[in-house]
Structures are given as C-alpha cells and as structure tokens.
Amino acid sequence: xxxxxxxxxxxxxxKEALQAQVVVGENLADTYVxxxxxxxxxxxxxxxxxxxxALLTGMNTxxxxxxxxxxxxxxxxxxxxxxxxxxxxxxxxxxGLVVLGTKADMYDACIKIAQIDGQLSASxxxxxxxxxxxxxxIAAHKFSIDSKDFTKAGMISTxxxxxxxAIGYDPVLVRRVAISTYExxxxxxxxxxxxxxxxxxxxxxxxxxxxxxxxxxxxxEQAMQEGYSTATEEQRALGFGSGxxxxxxxxxxxxxxxxxxxxxxxxxxxxxxIKPAAK
Amino acid sequence: MKLKEIIDKLALTxxxxxxxxxxxxxxxxxxxxxxxxxxxxGNLWLTVQTHTNIVSAANLVDAAAVIxxxxxxxxxxTIALANRYHVxxxxxxxSTFELAAELIAIGLKNQ
Amino acid sequence: MPxxxxxxxxxxxNIHYGFIVTEKCxxxxxxxxxxxxxxxxPLDEYREGEHFWNVMESAQSFRFDFKxxxxxxxxxxxxxxxxxxxxxxxxxxxxxxxxxxxxxxxTWIYVAFGFLPTDEHRQLSREKISILEDFFNQRRxxxxxxxxxxxxxxVKKYATCFGExxxxxxxxxxxxxxxx
Numbered sequence: 191x192x193x194x195x196x197x198x199x200x201x202x203x204x205k206e207a208l209q210a211q212v213v214v215g216e217n218l219a220d221t222y223v224x225x226x227x228x229x230x231x232x233x234x235x236x237x238x239x240x241x242x243x244a245l246l247t248g249m250n251t252x253x254x255x256x257x258x259x260x261x262x263x264x265x266x267x268x269x270x271x272x273x274x275x276x277x278x279x280x281x282x283x284x285x286g287l288v289v290l291g292t293k294a295d296m297y298d299a300c301i302k303i304a305q306i307d308g309q310l311s312a313s314x315x316x317x318x319x320x321x322x323x324x325x326x327x328i329a330a331h332k333f334s335i336d337s338k339d340f341t342k343a344g345m346i347s348t349x350x351x352x353x354x355x356a357i358g359y360d361p362v363l364v365r366r367v368a369i370s371t372y373e374x375x376x377x378x379x380x381x382x383x384x385x386x387x388x389x390x391x392x393x394x395x396x397x398x399x400x401x402x403x404x405x406x407x408x409x410x411e412q413a414m415q416e417g418y419s420t421a422t423e424e425q426r427a428l429g430f431g432s433g434x435x436x437x438x439x440x441x442x443x444x445x446x447x448x449x450x451x452x453x454x455x456x457x458x459x460x461x462x463x464i465k466p467a468a469k
Numbered sequence: 470m471k472l473k474e475i476i477d478k479l480a481l482t483x484x485x486x487x488x489x490x491x492x493x494x495x496x497x498x499x500x501x502x503x504x505x506x507x508x509x510x511g512n513l514w515l516t517v518q519t520h521t522n523i524v525s526a527a528n529l530v531d532a533a534a535v536i537x538x539x540x541x542x543x544x545x546x547t548i549a550l551a552n553r554y555h556v557x558x559x560x561x562x563x564s565t566f567e568l569a570a571e572l573i574a575i576g577l578k579n580q
Numbered sequence: 581m582p583x584x585x586x587x588x589x590x591x592x593x594n595i596h597y598g599f600i601v602t603e604k605c606x607x608x609x610x611x612x613x614x615x616x617x618x619x620x621x622p623l624d625e626y627r628e629g630e631h632f633w634n635v636m637e638s639a640q641s642f643r644f645d646f647k648x649x650x651x652x653x654x655x656x657x658x659x660x661x662x663x664x665x666x667x668x669x670x671x672x673x674x675x676x677x678x679x680x681x682x683x684x685x686x687t688w689i690y691v692a693f694g695f696l697p698t699d700e701h702r703q704l705s706r707e708k709i710s711i712l713e714d715f716f717n718q719r720r721x722x723x724x725x726x727x728x729x730x731x732x733x734x735v736k737k738y739a740t741c742f743g744e745x746x747x748x749x750x751x752x753x754x755x756x757x758x759x760x
Contacts, residue, residue, distance in 0.1 A: 228565040230499035231517055234539065238760050246566075248503050250597075251640075270507065272597070295507060296497035297515075297579050300569030501746050502642045505663075506595050510719050525665035525744035528688045529727065531720045540760050550667065550744070555686060555725070562760070 198310045198358050199223050199303070201265055201288050204244060207302040208292040210267065213274050215288030221264050222355045226303055228296055232257035239263060242361070246299050250274055255281045255289070264288060270295050310358075328357060329391040335402075337379045347372035350389055350398070357391065363462060366442040367396055370460050373435030374400040381405060382455060395444075396462045406452040414440065470577055472534055475513065476559060478575050479568065481536060484543055485551040485558040490533045494580030495572055497565060501526045508532060509580060513572070515565055519543045523558075524550045534558070538565045588648040590655075590715040600641045600661060600747075602696075605631040613661060613696045615643060639747045646711060655711055659694045659704045663729070664743035666691065673736035675743075678728070686725040691743055693732040704731065 202219040205212060215221070224242035229235060230249040239245070239261035247254050250272040258266045259281070265288040268274055274282075274289055282289045292299065331353060333346045351368040355361065371387075378385040382404025390397045407413050413436050440446050445461035472490040476483065493511035498504050499518050508514060510531035516523065517539050524547065527535050534557035537543055543558060551558045561568055599616045607630065616638075623635050641662070646655045666679045666689040679689040692709050695701040704712075713729040720726065735741050 226566045228497060228569065229517060230503075234517060238539070248498055248500055270503065295579075296565075297495045297569055297572075300497065300566055301573045301579065304570040304573055500640065501748050502597070502640055505746060506592060506642060506644070510721055510723055520749055522744045522746055522749070525663075525690075526746050528665065528725065529663065529690065529716060529746060531716075531723045531725065553667075554665070554688060564760075 198356055199226075199244070199307060200356075201290070203306050203310070204265065204267065204303060205290060207306045208267065208290070208294050208299055210290040210292035210294075213268075213289040213291050214279055214282040215265075215286075218286070218288050220352075221288055222352060223264050224355065224361050226300075227263070228300060235261050235263070246296055246303075248272060248296065250278065252277050252281060254278070255285075255287060259285045259287055265290065267292060267299065269299055326393045327390070328393065329353060329389065331389040333387040333389075335375060335378050335385045335387060335400075337382055337384060337404075343375060343379045344372055346375055346387055353389070354391065354396065359391070359396070359464070363396070363464070367398065367460075367462050370439045370442045370462075371398050371400075373439045374398070374458050374460070377435055377456075377458075378402045378404070381407075385455075392464075394464055396464070398460045398462075400458045400460075401455070402457075403455045406454055406456055407448070407450040408452050410436075410448050410450060470575075472513075472557070475572070475575070475577070479561065479571050481559040481561050483557070484537075484548050484560050485556065487557060488555075490557065492533045492577065495569070495577055496532070497569060504530060512580075513577070515568055517541050517565065519547055521547045521550050523547065524554055524556045527551075527556045528554055532556075536561060536568065538563060538568050586648060586651040586653070588653065588711070588714065589650055589718055590646040590711060591649055592644045592715070593647045593654070594643075594645045596643045598641060598643060599638045601635060602637040602639075603633040604636050606634055607632050611636075611696050612700075615641065615658075615661070615695070639749070641747065646715060655708065657704075657708065657712070659702050659708070660712070661693055661695045662745055662747060663690050663692055664741075664745040665689070667742050667744055669742035670736055670740075673741075674734040675730060675736075678730065678734075682728060687728050688725060690727060690729045691732050691735060691741075692729050693738075698732070703733075706731065 201221045223244040225240050227235060227239050227243045228246040230247050232253045235245060235257040241262040243263045244265035244267060245258050245263050246267050246269060248269045250268045254266060255278045267290045269292060271293045274291060335346060347368050350371050351364055354364040354367060378400060382402035385400050385402035388399045439460060443460040444463045447459040450456040470492050472492050475492060491511060492513050494509055496508040496512040497515040499516050504526050508530040511533050514527060514532040514535045515538055519537055519541050523535055536559045538561050540562035548558060601614055601616050603612045625634050644657060666675045668676045668679050670676055675689055675691060692704050692712060694703040709729050709731055713727060716727045732738060
C-alpha cells in the first residue's frame with residue numbers, strides 16, 4: 191500500500207481513527223483526502239505535497255497552515271496534543287482548511303490511518319469484484335443545471351468528483367472526469383437554459399451525459415477548434431470564455447459524442463475507460 | 470526486532486557503518502525538540518532532517534538508528550560525524566508515511 | 581535543594597513550547613538570549629537603555645521540569661537553554677579531553693549551556709546538571725552507550741565552539757532540500 195493509491199479517507203475517518211478533535215471544519219466531515227503527508231518541514235510540503243492531501247505534523251505554527259493551504263491540502267492534523275494557535279484557527283476558517291488535533295504521535299497516527307485505509311481499500315476491492323466478464327454497475331446519479339444561477343456553476347462537477355473519489359477510482363481519472371464535466375457545465379451556463387446531467391460509473395467505464403435545452407451548436411467542427419470563443423463580455427470578465435471548452439473535453443475524455451440541433455439544444459456524451467490496475 | 474531484519478525487509482540503504490542493534494518502537498519527527506521530549510531509547514527514528522545535529526540528537530536519546538526518508542540526500546559531514554559517534558544512518562526513497570505503513574506491516578509496534 | 585535518600589527516577593513534565601531568541605546590540609555587539617513563551621517569536625528591533633537590540637535568530641524550543649517518579653520531587657530547568665554534543669574541535673579544551681578519554685567506552689559528552697550573557701543569567705548548578713545526566717542515562721535500558729553532561733564552564737572558548745547544538749534549523753525556510 192502506498193500513499194499514491196486511490197483513497198476513500200475522509201475527515202470523519204481520520205477523526206475517528208485518531209480520536210481527534212475537529213478544531214476547524216465541523217461541517218466538513220465528508221471531505222475526502224487523496225493522500226497522507228507526514229512531515230514537520232513546510233518547505234517540503236510546499237514543494238512536494240500533493241493536492242487534496244492531509245498533513246500530519248507536530249509543527250503547530252501558522253506556516254503549517256499557510257503551506258498546507260498553498261499546497262492545496264484539505265486537512266491539517268496537529269499531533270502530540272499541540273494546540274493550534276488563534277491565528278492558525280482564523281486562517282483555516284477563512285480558507286476552508288480543516289484542522290484536527292490529536293494526542294497521538296506521528297507513528298501512532300500513521301499506524302491508525304494505515305489500518306483504516308486498509309479496511310477501506312479492502313471494501314473498495316470487493317466493490318470492483320473479481321475478474322468477471324459482466325460489467326458491474328457501481329453508481330448512477332442524476333443532476334440538473336439551471337443556467338440562470340451563475341454562482342452555482344461548477345458545483346455538479348465538484349459533486350461528481352467527490353462521488354468518484356469516494357468510490358475509489360484513480361485520482362488522475364477522476365480529475366479528467368471532473369475537468370470535462372466542469373467544461374460541459376460551463377457551456378450549459380453560457381449557452382443554454384438548463385440541462386440534465388447523468389453520471390454512470392461501472393468497473394469498465396464512467397460515463398457523463400449532459401443534455402441541455404438551448405440554442406445548440408450550429409457548427410460542431412468549428413466549436414472543436416481551440417480558442418473559438420462565444421462567451422459574452424460579462425462571462426469573460428468572470429474568467430470563462432477561452433473557447434467553448436469542447437477541445438478540452440475531447441482531450442480529457444476517451445470517447446466524446448456530440449449531437450446538437452440549433453434552437454433545441456445539445457447532447458454531450460463523455461466516456462472514460464477504467465484501465466485495469468497494474469500488478 | 471533486529472535492525473538488520475528491518476533493513477532487509479524494507480530494502481533500506483545504509484549510509485553509515487552498520488552494526489547489530491535491537492530496535493524497540495518507532496519515533497517520527499523532524500523537530501529535534503520533539504525528539505528530545507518524545508523519543509524513547511531503542512527507537513528507530515524516521516526523519517527528513519540531514520543536518521549534523523541529528524547525530525547529536527540521536528545519541529542523546531539513544532536511538533537505535535535514523536532512517537532518512539523521502540530520498541533526502543545526506544551530506545558527507547553528517548555521515549562522517551555519524552560514523553565517529555556510532556550513529557547508524559539509513560536511507561529510503563519512500564515517503565515517511567509509506568515507511569511507517571511498512572514498519573507496522575512487519576510488526577514494529579509503537580513503544 | 582533538600583537532600584533526600586531517594587534514588588530518583590526522573591520524568592519530563594510541564595513540557596512547554598516556545599522560542600529561543602538570540603539578539604545582538606548593534607552598538608556594542610553584546611549578545612543576549614532568552615526564552616519566549618509567545619505563539620510567534622518577537623521580531624521587532626527595540627531599544628533598552630543604551631542598547632539597540634536586533635533579533636538575529638529565533639529557534640523553536642521547549643521548556644520542562646523534571647519530576648521524580650518515586651518521591652514526587654519537582655526540579656525546574658529554566659536556566660537550561662540547550663544541549664550540545666562535543667565534536668572534538670579543540671585539543672586544548674577540557675571537554676574534548678573528556679570526550680577522547682571516554683570515546684572507547686561510548687560515553688558521549690554533552691555540554692549544558694544557559695542563556696547569554698552568562699554573567700547576567702543564573703546558570704545551571706552542578707546538581708542540576710547531574711540530574712539531567714541521570715535522566716538521559718536512566719532511559720538507556722539495554723544500551724551500550726552512556727551520556728555525560730558537563731557545564732559550559734569547561735568549554736575553552738565558547739564563542740568558537742563547534743559543538744553540535746540540538747536545535748531545529750531552517751524549519752521556516754521555504755527552500756526544499758534535494759529529495760522528494
């Protein structure tokens with residue numbers, strides 16, 4: 191087992207394993223982490239820490255919180271009963287960084303997390319099952335987007351990311367799905383009225399279908415060329431509109447089917463294949 | 470557990486002179502202040518620190534050996550000092566967390 | 581300290597984390613060190629009479645007391661700034677002479693040093709140094725090595741001593757070391 195494997199570890203799991211107190215982030219118990227980094231050297235955290243990780247450290251200074259945030263860590267666990275200071279709490283609250291405190295020392299913490307992780311990995315293996323020819327369905331979800339609500343744009347791809355991470359798919363694969371879904375979501379918000387999104391995940395592939403009601407795409411081929419932008423001034427100001435994102439979706443997905451009718455809408459089907467795990 | 474057994478099972482590289490040692494428990498920290506207050510005699514000390522003062526800390530707390538993780542390069546002067554003062558320095562390219570998981574897997578409990 | 585007949589076995593209690601601040605006066609070049617209990621080390625320059633103090637270094641450190649498990653006696657160690665291991669840098673130094681003498685039996689010499697300037701701070705008594713030594717030796721169960729702790733008074737030239745101070749260095753540096 192390495193810390194690079196797909197994780198289903200959540201803040202709740204870590205909290206229970208370490209009998210920790212949640213100092214900041216009571217409402218973020220469902221946050222999932224993609225790896226564990228055990229260190230007191232913040233320069234390493236910044237240079238080598240991976241996005242979405244949890245930090246285990248005895249260094250309870252503001253630098254630990256800042257470095258974790260900059261490295262896009264989700265959680266910081268302060269060990270050996272060291273209390274996070276007020277400036278750490280304040281910073282973490284502002285940035286949405288979860289902070290836990292535990293009496294455990296670093297080896298203890300590693301042991302306990304490794305145990306839980308082992309249990310979770312084992313159950314993930316049974317979800318994927320042994321080698322059978324029949325495709326096993328794992329999850330199916332439906333969502334809807336209303337393009338009037340700009341501020342919620344991106345929430346569905348975030349949720350899909352959480353769902354897939356929780357199941358235990360490879361984080362790189364999940365990131366590709368999330369990016370593609372995000373681009374698709376943004377397209378709906380910019381060019382359509384509303385859309386239905388469906389997610390189907392099996393042990394063979396993950397499929398995301400975005401079916402919208404909107405003006406449709408007159409020339410799909412042209413839209414596929416990178417840099418073609420139809421975003422309005424307002425949308426560009428918010429950072430959208432460096433192209434319709436279709437080329438980006440094509441880059442990140444394994445299969446892309448686009449069907450569109452002007453005046454009616456567009457149906458985007460994206461498929462991502464699950465590669466068999468390397469032995 | 471014998472140090473040699475741990476070195477073999479975890480495929481650790483030895484940077485200093487080696488000798489037979491009995492290992493009891495593991496201590497992980499990169500803060501020497503924590504090592505002084507928390508490490509127990511016979512502990513295997515895991516750290517990314519490579520400064521000469523790890524020799525000083527290791528002997529004070531009677532660590533069985535030091536494992537430098539994350540593939541950190543240990544400078545010659547640290548190894549030279551370690552050899553003079555009989556501190557064993559081992560190296561691994563694995564992360565601290567990975568090493569901890571392997572140590573638990575081979576049965577090294579916390580003491 | 582009251583004399584007792586107890587053969588003390590010591591444990592570290594009241595462990596408290598803080599910073600050791602090293603200051604230098606840029607007028608007279610005097611060096612001063614002290615322990616700070618603050619969350620963050622005080623970094624501002626300030627004036628104190630004729631002195632203009634600048635912070636040169638602050639290192640994370642800790643403070644503790646010892647308690648005897650048997651009789652409950654508590655011994656504070658506020659005078660202790662740190663410990664350093666003799667690395668044998670000066671043949672004329674008493675500490676190195678001791679280290680050479682004890683090397684074969686693997687007794688390592690450590691120097692307990694107090695805050696600077698030494699004439700303005702209460703330094704560790706011989707008795708306390710002995711207690712400190714006992715603590716680290718008592719913890720060596722089946723070990724083949726021992727510790728001997730001496731006072732910094734034995735150091736020939738403290739200013740140029742190459743003893744390995746046990747302290748955290750570069751903890752706040754942002755430059756990562758080679759590795760992963």
